[in-house]
Amino acid sequence: PSKTEHPSKMNTGLVEYVERTVKLESSRAPDRPVYLVGESIGACIALAGAARNRDTDLVLILVNPGTSFHKSKLQSLSAFLDLIPEPFHLNSPEFLNFLTENFMQMLLTFIGRGTYLEEGGQALSEFLVDVLPRETIVWKLQMLRIASSFVNSRLHAVRAQTLVLASGYDVLLPSREEAQRLQSMLENCRVRHFRDNGHTILLEGGFDIVTTIKGAEYYRRSSQTDFIADYLPPTPSELKKILDSFGILNFANLVMLSTLPDGKIVRGLAGLPEEGPVVLVGYHMLMALELVPLVAGVLSSTGINLRGLGHPFLFNKYSEQLLPESSLFDVCRILGAVPVTTFNFYKLLSEKHFVLLYPGGAREVLHRKGEEYKLFWPEQPEFVRMASRFGAKIIPFGVVGEDDICDVLLDYNDLLKLPFYDIMDKKLNKDSVKLRADCTGEIQNQPIHPMVVLPKVPGRFYFIFGKPIETRGREMELTEKENAQHMYLHVKSEVENCIKYLKEKREEDPYRSILPRLLYQAVHGHNAEIPTFEL
Template sequence: MPQLLGLAQKYQVFSLVIPRADRSHWDELLTRIEVEVERVLKESSRRQAVFVGESMGAVVLTLFLSRRPDLAASATLVNPATAEADEADVISPWLSVTQLPDELFPIVRFLAAPLVQDSSHPEPFLGPFRKVVQSLETLPQDTVAHRLRLLQESRRMLSDRVISSIHVPVAIVAAANDRLIPSYRESERLLKLFPKTMRLSKLVGGHAMLQNEDKFSLAQVLDTFDKFCAAGVCREITLDRQNLTDVKALKEYSYTELDSVQSRLDGLRRLVSPVFVGMERIPASGEKPILFVGNHVLLGFTDGPLLVDHMFQTRKILVRALAHPILFEGTPRETGGPPAFSVTGVPIIGAVGVSPRSLFSLLRQNQHILLYPGGAREACKRKNEKYQLFWPANQEFVRMCMRFNATIIPTASVGVEDALEIVLDSEELTRVPYVREWLLSQFKDRIVEARRWRNNVNDDKTKLELIMPLVRVAGISRQYFGFGRPIETSEYSDREGSSDERDIADQIYQRVKRELESLIDTMRVERDKDPYKEASERIKFELLNRAVPPSAWEWETKEGHCFEDYSS
């Protein structure tokens, strides 16, 4: 049995074998399994077991869990053969094949083996391929036909309602290159349905993933999933409109209007296929304000709206983005619609103009807030400044956070600046005859109004900060958002008003900046490992699989991907 040696080091392993001559229907089969599991648990003096099911075994396991979830500590489904009742029928063609003459069926088994085998293996007709062929040879023709009919029947039995009622921690393992059944697309559906679940997406492995022990360790998967569960990462998430913070900005809009903003972002999401990593690090409690401190990407059109939208969809939390006041021009709240910045055309819910007063007010209300300290200077980068931070020396936002015991979460955004190439930056544009005077005349009054609370609104350097560079699109890159570990300012609350308050605030300020820079570097390294970072490969995968392609981060929850170091 594959994987047995690794599993036996930690577990007492039992394997369920359905005899080839068995023609039981589901009720009889599941009853026998239930009796056998109870017997094994009683003899082992245990109340629960860890279950693993592969392919059709995952179907058997899911049906069993729907009857006896109390017997399972956790379950792992590998390349599950479950499917929606209205999913395209991939079973009937195989049933037709089982009606072929006996002398032709061995040829069919041999031809089916490459569909089961890992297509990325360098020696497709050796090693693991032999194991696949041998395993297929053990199944007589009438046995294959009976089990295919069971699979057809299971589609009706495993409705969305049944799967959603299974409150057992479930790990779903799926290979993106499974060519036998659409298990990766099915894993996306199951990830949404199981209340407590995580998914491990493998770029390679094929349908017979467990056959290749050199590349895939089931024992390691179970150990990692167990650590995630112990850390509370695999948890039940209830999405309820009541979770929304009761703020004035939301009272202005109906839920229909709020949902319309999300639908308007659908095209952008499909275009950049955003990946969110580290959502498990964001505290679930709303007892304290949370400040997301991020890097503003070039042009700054997409990072804020996508982040705010993702938090709204996954947790029904409204993140209040502190945006440059110039972006609200032409979009007065009295128009009745959700705010959509006229400069960018990208909608964002609940944004407010950035100022110390706005930040103070939102912190006092225990809000979730998004701040880009680099502001317009980072959005209007010049050449050779990719992903650099341009933060002011003033650390006032940290002192406000200390006053309200806020949690600061460094938030990195990567991808946009790999897709855009600066042709002319603001300095180069202003060297063009007559262009400098025209640009300054266009922005002068707006900058003065936007920076009224600052003292440097009249110098030309500040005025040039809002001049966007001339760029060309070099490609449509995937966007990545990473959340760092929370920094609790409540640890320093006793220093408020003390003589060293400014020094402490400066230390926290520098720590946030260092951790954000480190997070950006990490995200960029992992981005380079993603085979679907560019649009051409993503589109090809989505057309073939009708699912969002995996990324460099393998483990994920309903909210997004997880950092691997969290499981160590």
């Protein structure tokens, strides 16, 4: 920085520069949003620009925003830093932590964890005495204080779509608390927490800002979100990270079977069509335990993206605030899930996608004790006529294994008996979309609620995709309600048969238990495909 230029003037100049750049980019592509990514003081600049350009389509990505300066230790440090002679200012614990810990976090990305990190941190801090004199630090702190004060008085004017990324191990700013404050003040704001990352998260290994934007549902190509057109398939690194993060379910060693057009059952996915449109219709396991292994497994094996039709709760920014972790459903969105609507179903089929459909919905995925493998389908043939309109193949499938993974301790009926649970129940379902409003009985009753389960020593997940059911050439026939109902019941019966087949055959699997699988991998290698029952 210039010694003669006041920080406030510098801040104003930065905001004006950002404004000019935003207007230029917006004029080049008026139908597309402009993304502003700002870290610390950069987040203040981004917010200031958004407050002064309310009619511009902006998406703000704020990383550990400096708007919390007035709550940080840096504010009190900045008040007396001028009184401390150089180089003693670097002996302050806060500055040493910031200078060494954050820089060492970056170094670990490249060199890994070693035994000389403390010595390296000390050497690094001594080096920084020369490159960061007191005058520079004082000037930057003044700049941060002015920027924070300026933008905090203008937060009410920010209309832009905003995503706040907060590090849990930020030793410089109280970023986690600040993220919650900004979420309560900004009308269109979501938060993502990264509890193991430091202040310089953008430079740390394992963090991908594009993946975070996609998971938060903030990537769009136009002025409105389009779940089909905006979708970017997972990259190989994203897919690997997802598979690694679900290690327990992968350790269950998936058994995937499919059925060829002639009815022969084979191991693997050779029975799946190579081209869409295709509708895969099946049973939704407890807490959707099968969802990530299914979608990620099919994608990694065949390159086919299964686009799941998901409950609106997965996409509601207000429901995120009721969850223990706001990013709980990000993986589903990265893997291609879209809200279940007639329009989205129509558009996916019209573009020849593979659509993953669970007619049982929330009632099936949050079933009660003793209801495993029971279908809760509505009476009406909701998907048959839509599938036939595009000549889509319908593939019934079954999955078993939830009873080898966990047992239900408290279901919805148990929760309702707990004191004060009704308060949480009202919050969870206050504004929920009633997907089965035209149904009666158990099918209509689809409240969103938590589950209390007891994990078990992991068994195996067994999937089988049934014989494809053709609708091409039957469009006129299936417009009649009776014919559509007949096919609907046929698909349901096939799903039940798939489940029955797997439940019976898994009893013949010598590797259903964990110990035989471990012994097999010890002999044949960790990546060896473990056998199963005879087909």
